[in-house]
Amino acid sequence: MALRGVLLDTTPLRVPAYRRLLTSSAVSAVGSQLTAVAVPFEVFRITGSSTWVGVASAAGLVPLVVFSLWGGSVADVVDRRRLMAVSVAGIAASSALLALHAGLGVESLAVLLGLVVVQQAFFGLYAPARGAAVPRLVPARQLPAAMALSTTVFGVGAVAGPLLAGALIPLVGLPLLYLVDALGLLAALALVLRLPAMPVTGEPGRRAGAGSVLEGLRYIGTRQVLLVSFLADVLAMVLGMPRALFPEMAREVYGGPAGGGLALGVLYAAIPVGSLLGGLFSGRVVRMRHHGALVLASVALWGAAVAAVGLTTSLWVAAVLLAVAGAADLGSMVFRGAILQTAATDEMRGRMQGVFTVVVVGGPRLADLVHGAAGDLLGARAAVGLGGLLVVVATGALALRAREFRRYTAPA
Template identity: 75%
Template sequence: MGSSLRGHLLDTRPLRIPAYRRLLGSSAVSTVGSQLTAVAVPVEVFRITGSSAWVGLASGAALVPLVLFSLYGGSVADVVDRRRLMLVAVLGIAATSLGLAVHAASGRESVAALLVLVVVQQSFFGLYAPARGAAVPRVVPVALLPSAMALSTTVFGVGAVAGPLAAGVLIPVTGLPLLYAVDGVALLGAAALVATLPAMPPTGEPGRRAGVRSVVEGLRHVGTSQVLLVSMVADVVAMVLGMPRALFPQMATEVYGGPPDGGLPLGVLYAAIPLGSLLMALLSGRLVRLRQHGLLTLVAVAVWGLAVAGVGLTTSLWVAAALLVVGGAADLTSMVFRGAVLQTATTDELRGRVQGVFTVVVVGGPRLADLLHGVGGELLGPRAATSLGGVLVVVATALLAWRAPAFRRYRAPA
């Protein structure tokens, strides 16, 4: 019984690799830090302006450089030492966090200065994310890549829960300047971990340069590979059509009877998906050993769609929460296998650029979903918009399975 249970738990074999432990540790620190900042910046913007529109503008201002620098950062990651690029990027993120601390302590209350710091910080993160993703296969054997993806996703899930909770508790106690400063100092610790990684010089033809042509080559490579393209389209389908996050405040009040300012129903809705992802990650030991990555990705996305469709059909908060937990587990499954597909179906000389495109998809999808579901909720009501989105996910996934046999049959290398 004990041996069987251990076989189902999160596979920790990649942690036996010292370089991966240090890489994961640096990612853990940067993830929690980014979540602290993600809460602190909107709080500060709202304190200064008293306007939610300015909060939305700050989010939009951060998205543009993140998209541009993720694409460019993927190009750079293929022509320079990835360890060095990660180190520069993490130091840049740390410097901007310390800059945010100085700004908050100065009492200037300048939204313009705040937005400039956020734009610079997200630009550095755009450089960091593709290099970090492309570094994993340099330190982890192919057979352990799904396990490494599950570990990375677990760390992100814990950070996505712990970071906002910590920010919510600390902001009234420490104030914004100290919170930003703690983030900056912690990121210096992450930089120290990155500095201990082995060198990761570029592979492939010497003399290649980063730039627009290199970015276009990466986009063309993704577009001409059915396996890579469908792995990203599957994520777009799941997140753009099926992520009802923007409807949670309205549903919490109108469907589940919560107070206008949020309350328990809102907290339950927001927590359910990451909880499902975290539980699935902790029980992913058997899952990561499966090799039918293409088929399992499509099945997971379809389960996500069915769960979301069910949320719109129920008026019970706890049934909706249970369905969102199932959806979160399916989303984690999809993330693990899609990530493994991107790592194994790409050569190392293109891996940075592919990770750059992947970062854009991951970042942009939920934001497009917020816009789409927000409009849909106004036109159709929150329950109908949620269910329709889930049904569209299932239909689109079935079309992908039919039209993309190469992806459906894709298996991880032995």
């Protein structure tokens, strides 16, 4: 019984509609990771250039950011179930076209990048609608548990998807791998269509577009609880996400071979493994109600763990510290997500989830640029240690200034 209280709280799964949504998300999470491995592999096979692999990643980021912001405004003026259905269908169609492209042996980089842009645009439409749908399906008191379940499912997908892709590509080839993703997305679509309708709330006649996006950004700016929740994540990721330095650290600090090896794999796996374990043992944590203080504590713990990585020359100590950071990141994401869903009105939730998607996706990529430059200037260990320390200091300053956020408590 004591162990049951510590393990992941599965209470939201008693709600059939949420169970369908989570199952569809699980299928999508694994499938998206299959494609996330297959596309760079195919780009490199066509071009033989890692630079083009980076260009493909950037090509996917731009539509994701643009359509997440626009999709958030759309999610506030249409039935969210319908928007999710259209988006999942679009993602499935783009995966099917990727399978056709690979199967025909065309090997056109322009076509491949175009399909990536289309797929990421549809995902940008899907993510805000999916996030804004959760408060319609579960009671407010269960939102932290629902966030922990969702984050854990995505964590499993982040681990299982690449492993499956690596094993399946040499066995079945790229066309069948893309096709598996498309078929899985069709199953996810069937589950989405079985969700209850989620009609528009608030004033009738509102329209999506740039004005609606700006209205959402102004809404964030006038509410400290929302603004600080986004700012805390930006600080944690931009200052404290050291993954761009992992290749250098694996070789220079932990003695790994130039081509990769165990040290590199351990460093990249440690944060997601920690996040996954944090989700599996989040039962008691999600019942805590002082969400503002818990976000700040989680971000500070993330920074302290990352700073300590810069002080050690032991690979396994670094792995444990990165796993602690991953668990702290899980806590931050759970409570920030719950704040976003309870502190914002329903007619604003789509736009808030759009900004949330941009922050979650864009922060780590901006961190890669910052840490890469800092590593060249200061050295990898110093850059990691200083970044983590800056997270702790910035979080402390934020806690002192943001009194309303620090005292924010979830509704009973």
